[in-house]
Amino acid sequence: MSFYGLVDGTETSLKKYLGSLSGVDQVGADARAAMLATRSIKTTSKRWAIDTAISMVDLTTLEGADTPGKVKALCTKAVRPDPTDATVPSVGAVCVYNDMVEIARTHLDLIGGQHVGVAAVSTAFPSGRASMAVKIQDTKDAINAGASEIDMVIDRGAFLSGRYIEVFDEIVKIREVCATKAHLKVIFETGELVTYDNVRKASFLAMAAGADFIKTSTGKVSPAATAPVVLVMLEAVRDFYTMTKVRIGVKPAGGIRNTKDAIKQLVLVNETAGPEWLKPSLFRIGASALLNDLLMQRMKIDDGYYASPQYVTID
Amino acid sequence: MSNRIDVKKTYKLFINGAFPRTESGRTYEVKNAKGIFIANPCLASRKDLRDAVVAARAAHHGWNKATAYNKGQILYRLAEMLEGRRAQFVDEIVTVTGVSKAKAEIEVTDSVDRLVWYAGWADKISSLSGALNPVAGPYYNFTIPESMGVIAAIAPETPSLLGFIDSIAPIIVGGNTVVVLASTKAPLSAMSFAEVIATSDLPAGVINILTGRKDEITPWMASHMDIDGLDISGLSSKKHAEVKSTGAQNLKRIYSFKSDEPGRILAFMENKTVWHPIGL
Amino acid sequence: MEEKLSFEYAPAPESRALVTIKPKYGHFIGGKFVAGSKHFPTINPATEEVLSQISLAAKADVDAAVKAARKAYTTTWSKMSGKERGKYLFRIARIMQERSREFAVLETLDNGKPIRESRDVDVPLAAAHFFYHAGWADKLEYAGLGTTPKAHGVAGQIIPWNFPLLMLAWKVAPALAAGNTVVLKPAETTSLTALLFAEVCQQAELPAGVVNIVTGDGSTGALIVNHPGIDKIAFTGSTEVGKIIARAVAPTKKSVTLELGGKAANIIFDDAAIDESVEGIVNGIFFNQGHVCCAGSRLILQESIADEVIEKLKNRMAKIRVGDPMDKNTDLGAINSKEQLLKIGELSAAGDSEGAQRWSAPCDLPGKGFWFAPTIFTGVTQAHRIAREEIFGPVLSVLTFRTPQEAIDKANNTPFGLSAGIWSEKGAKVLWASQQLRAGVIWANTFNKFDPASPFGGYKESGWGREGGRHGLSAYLKGVSHE
Structure with a gap:
């Protein structure tokens, strides 16, 4: 592991690296995010943004009540979000629990969705409270079942008590398990890290440890993917690129329910990390209800009148 | 009564904590009300003013930084020292102005008390005039009065001691340094007060005292670009317009006062407002 | 999906229909x-x-x-x-x-x-x-x-x-x-x-x-x-x-x-929150086209972070949207008058001729009207005209410092005293600097904020x-x- 030459894997070097990061002023970050939220995206750009957002959705179901039937339905929706309109792109991936990965992969392949990935939440999602052995096994299971993306949670307890090296080592180990078989998304649960300083620190920690993506939240804790949190993470990937020439992806998840929110996210990406990040390989949105609103707004633009939920499928 | 010849004082300027003679080498005669010669104080020149301003500017940073408690104690110390020299000041006021001893004593008493009054303001003026401003946003916002810098003052002709105290005390209690032109006809009180200053732990340069002619010094005060404010209470109101007009060159704050009150301190203070976000 | 890498914002003009302008006023x-x-x-x-x-x-x-x-x-x-x-x-x-x-x-x-x-x-x-x-x-x-x-x-x-x-x-x-x-x-x-x-x-x-x-x-x-x-x-x-x-x-x-007028210093210490500082710099000088008496027109950067901040600032400036003021997405509008535009041009030219390095954000300026691209001058010293005179436009002069006292001395080295900015995450330093600065409004870790409850006005x-x-x-x- 090279860690991009930023750290050497020791606690001393990690502390030095994290200590070198500048702080984040909450009020300033909030103000910047609020200003970008005033961007008015109209007509052709809105249409482009909607399709881009659809292609970035990690269509998610993470319920105790999930069944093969529910997951298969989700996969169908993922491949063809609007059965009446073939121009609607597929979503980026479906995101499910470990035991649903094989069902999802099989079904996607069956219906011509080979291009849609399966993301598995991993490492004792959502709490992260399990032994390392269990977390590794959890990840291996998912990959063996066909997951191409692993959404792992960090140990927020360790992070908040300053045991950064433990968090770092866990990411490094899961990274090793993923190897070349799966993309690694590291979930911070920003609602539990609370401060933007922590979000920035976690971002740089995860990127140095080998994350392909940094992700805000599990969707189980509120607040989740607020605009300023995403802004701070986008600034982190931008700065990391300046240092390493490697682009790390960002995935806001939780709380992005409508087109307006999604477009605000794209504006954040465009004006913070830059347009290079405006593709599914570098930006994903973890969501479920969002997709239907995107579809309805798409219909409104194409048809010229407001759509009804009756015309979009509820799966 | 003995036939001893008394030792007379040479009245000099007070600049940067020292007692120099005027660089011009000039003096003028001070006579009492009956026309009898009293002293030859310095007839200060514009160059003396220049030197005094340099001293006042150099002293400003340190005096401004002194704690309010410290400033208050030093002003109180001035009162203590004046109290101890009551007889000398009464004597000089009587000699120069010809007022009764009783009247002179009242003036000295008032001067001591006035100093004590101003001393107490040092650590109160900020809470009186400062504010925490409830702005509509996540910001901590407060306004505090701060010293303006170097202030010049023209002391009134009379009362020569009390008027002088009113010319300097409100200016320095706010953290400014001062260059003051004493009463022309009755400069002895001011010059003797320099001795009070010299024994009061007031840093050199905080108060600088000139004696001389208003007509000569005032225009230079008004035009001096390193003087931030000007108290023209001691100047004939006929001259105010001209001084204010000249002072506009660096937008000097130029005021004359009718009485002592906290506003007199605040007149030579600037309000500074500080914003800071409130967040994690 | 069509392949388009850049996210072009379509024009989003505010409607003029709301206002009636008479042909002539008394x-x-x-x-x-x-x-x-x-x-x-x-x-x-x-x-x-x-x-x-x-x-x-x-x-x-x-x-x-x-x-x-x-x-x-x-x-x-x-x-x-x-x-x-x-x-x-x-x-x-x-x-x-x-x-x-x-x-x-x-x-x-x-x-x-x-x-x-x-x-x-x-x-x-x-x-x-x-x-x-x-x-x-x-x-x-x-x-x-x-x-x-x-x-x-x-x-x-x-x-x-x-x-x-x-x-x-x-x-x-x-x-x-x-x-x-x-x-x-x-x-x-x-x-x-x-x-x-x-x-x-x-x-x-x-x-x-x-x-x-x-x-x-x-x-x-x-x-x-x-x-x-x-x-x-x-x-x-x-x-x-x-x-x-x-x-x-x-x-x-x-x-x-x-x-x-003013010529406000905006001081960035090396322990500042850098991204918010960059926002503060932008807001300080490009808000209202820099037509602001309290604009942070002198950026005073600690040398140890100067290169990083200038690079980030240039990147950020490249994202400033210059153009039709009626477009809801415009960040920088028109210069108010031809006369003002000439003044900005004249002082900027003085910056060039006195040896400062000019950099302007790449942007297309409309053909009609009065426009000036967001601009910074680096390598500016106290002796440059653009460090002393109020430009009243979207032009920033960048100076550097080595010690906090040097920053304060440079900031105060002007007959103006309207406002100043301080950026540092260290509370004691912020309060120290806010005390040292001879200006009527001090924005610490923010800039160009106004409120009716907040007194505004200048020293000197x-x-x-x-x-x-x-x-x-x-x-x-x-x-x-x-x-």
Whole structure:
């Protein structure tokens, strides 16, 4: 592991690296995010943004009540979000629990969705409270079942008590398990890290440890993917690129329910990390209800009148 | 009564904590009300003013930084020292102005008390005039009065001691340094007060005292670009317009006062407002 | 999905339909619009389109306005209780809120500033100023000026073109709350929102003559300053004109407040939150095209972070959206006038010729109208003209420092003293620096924030007195012993 030459894997070097990061002023970050939220995206750009957002959705179901039937339905929706309109792109991936990965992969392949990935939440999602052995096994299971993306949670307890090296080592180990078989998304649960300083620190920690993506939240804790949190993470990937020439992806998840929110996210990406990040390989949105609103707004633009939920499928 | 010849004082300027003679080498005669010669104080020149301003500017940073408690104690110390020299000041006021001893004593008493009054303001003026401003946003916002810098003052002709105290005390209690032109006809009180200053732990340069002619010094005060404010209470109101007009060159704050009150301190203070976000 | 890497924002123009601009305007005197004699055009600086013809007030017009103001003062306004005066101000605040979009559109058309700023900053703050001061009208005896503070009488107010409506509010609201009546002159290039404000006064049923608005140029301003019927002058504008006014009123009993120029230092320490600092730099100098007296026009960077900050700043500047001020996505609008554009160009050229390095954000400037790309000069020293003179445009001079004291010394090395910025995550250092800086407004870890409750105004040659808060109110009241 090279860690991009930023750290050497020791606690001393990690502390030095994290200590070198500048702080984040909450009020300033909030103000910047609020200003970008005033961007008015109209007509052709809105249409482009909607399709881009659809292609970035990690269509998610993470319920105790999930069944093969529910997951298969989700996969169908993922491949063809609007059965009446073939121009609607597929979503980026479906995101499910470990035991649903094989069902999802099989079904996607069956219906011509080979291009849609399966993301598995991993490492004792959502709490992260399990032994390392269990977390590794959890990840291996998912990959063996066909997951191409692993959404792992960090140990927020360790992070908040300053045991950064433990968090770092866990990411490094899961990274090793993923190897070349799966993309690694590291979930911070920003609602539990609370401060933007922590979000920035976690971002740089995860990127140095080998994350392909940094992700805000599990969707189980509120607040989740607020605009300023995403802004701070986008600034982190931008700065990391300046240092390493490697682009790390960002995935806001939780709380992005409508087109307006999604477009605000794209504006954040465009004006913070830059347009290079405006593709599914570098930006994903973890969501479920969002997709239907995107579809309805798409219909409104194409048809010229407001759509009804009756015309979009509820799966 | 003995036939001893008394030792007379040479009245000099007070600049940067020292007692120099005027660089011009000039003096003028001070006579009492009956026309009898009293002293030859310095007839200060514009160059003396220049030197005094340099001293006042150099002293400003340190005096401004002194704690309010410290400033208050030093002003109180001035009162203590004046109290101890009551007889000398009464004597000089009587000699120069010809007022009764009783009247002179009242003036000295008032001067001591006035100093004590101003001393107490040092650590109160900020809470009186400062504010925490409830702005509509996540910001901590407060306004505090701060010293303006170097202030010049023209002391009134009379009362020569009390008027002088009113010319300097409100200016320095706010953290400014001062260059003051004493009463022309009755400069002895001011010059003797320099001795009070010299024994009061007031840093050199905080108060600088000139004696001389208003007509000569005032225009230079008004035009001096390193003087931030000007108290023209001691100047004939006929001259105010001209001084204010000249002072506009660096937008000097130029005021004359009718009485002592906290506003007199605040007149030579600037309000500074500080914003800071409130967040994690 | 079509492959498109860049996210082009389609034009999102605010509608003009909300505003009606008359072909020609007169003055607002004694509660009525009266015809003017001579006129001059007011243009949209973004397009050079003539919006309307504005009257140039001559002596007779100013006399009439002062007479109306005096009459209103003696017969009505000074006799009315503070409680009732306050209600008029509350009414005005509410009507301004109701008509806020109309004001914003008109301001943007006439001034050239982005609709986002007129909509989100100028107009809401203007209404807030009336709301704030309305509440003072019946509480003047608690303002710290004794138990019976008195109004001056008739206030003559002259305001600049950079925040036309907001500066009107800063002037008119405290004056009226304190019990004065006013004669106000908006800037030559930006009279329209003041004239719309006159309509608001009518809708609020403000007694005739309490607010009088005369339009014109510097000659009209001089008539106000020198008018014997005026008791109080309030001026916002250049230091140069401020000094002329100070001289003009020297022989009079007029009370004066001046809010003048600045050359604010924006100091970034190496322990600052860098990304927010970069936002603060941008907001400090590019807000309102840099047409801001308190703009952070001198960036003073700690050497250890200078390269990093400048690189980030350039990246950020490249994202500033320059163009049609009516587009909701525009960040930087038009320069207010040809004259101002020439001045900015002249000082920038001086930066080049004195050896500073110019960098401008790559952006397409419209063919018509007055435009200047966001620009920074690096390698600037204290001796450069662009480090000393107010440019009043989107041009930033970058200097560096090694120790905190050096930063403060450079920041204070100017006859101006309006504002300053400090960026550091270390609380003690922030307070130390805020104490050391000789400026009336210190923004620590923020910049260009304004609020009616927050006193604003300068040290040294940046002005006399404060506007906003209890301190600002006192400028419109007698009650202090000095004159």
